Amino acid sequence: MKIELIKGDITKIQADAIVNAANSSLLGGGGVDGAIHRVGGSQILEECVAIKNRQGKCKTGEAVVTNAGNLPAKYVIHTVGPVWNGHEEKESILLANCYHNSLNLAESLGVKTIAFPNISTGVYRFPKELAGKIAVDEVRKFHSDSIDKVIFVCFDDENENIYKDLLQL
Template sequence: MPIAVIAADITTLAADAIVNAANEALLGGGGVDGAIHRAAGPALLAACRALPEVAPGVRCPTGEARITPGFALPARWVIHTVGPVWHGGGRDEAALLADCHRNALRLARGHGLRRIAFPAISCGVYGYPAPLAAGVALGTLREVLERDPAFDIVLCCYSEPMRAVFQAALTSA
């Protein structure tokens, strides 16, 4: 199955799409979200603002995904998804994290995109334990690839320690 794990800055990847670990407002934030907004330029914020709110201040509920052009990024598209905040595992965090990956790939498929780069969704300020998140991400991605093997997926971790966690999960399964 075509899954690679790398340590890199996701904003530098020339992919069909990169996935943004966003917040529900889709108006930028910290971590990978802030980095993607800075690298893409102000047109990304304008495109996100143009997406309709489904509730006050919410353009993308947790587990769902939205797509915008990549603007100044090497990637043609940005798929925004909102990962769950970790509360100990008792609030459907695993199911919501799986939905992030599944729904991002559903959007990619609908737009004819094949090379997709994912960050370590929810592993930053949202506090999801990296080994658990890696297991959910890889399990979900493998499940999707069994049905649609044409995807070329990169798990792009910002640091070498995070890459090692995701690589261990990839090789152990």
């Protein structure tokens, strides 16, 4: 798998799937989640409501999929990252599960390209360096027959510099 790094807005990325750093309600929120729901339109929210009605909340570390509505992607994979409370081992495992479960879901859909935001590093306060290391490690150890490219989409300079170092770009 090729790994690419982009600084920008995930709602503008051309990929088969983009990953949403969702909250457990799946009903939209701030940051990446709010932007994806705003740009993607009501179709994404309608599918999220149907998922929530069927299974209840999405648990931390798990992933579900909807169509991408008005976004330039086929799918949105919604994953719920952990809120950082200083329990490094537990929260690191949950964050790793976000990436692993999103990649598994993408694989099951036959996705060729997938774009990830910096999950949990905004209002959920996960330390950016640790989050970046977990993200890169999970992507590097994932073996796929369908996914050709993973794009890390950084919203700010700090995350972009962390990923440049981790990816040795």
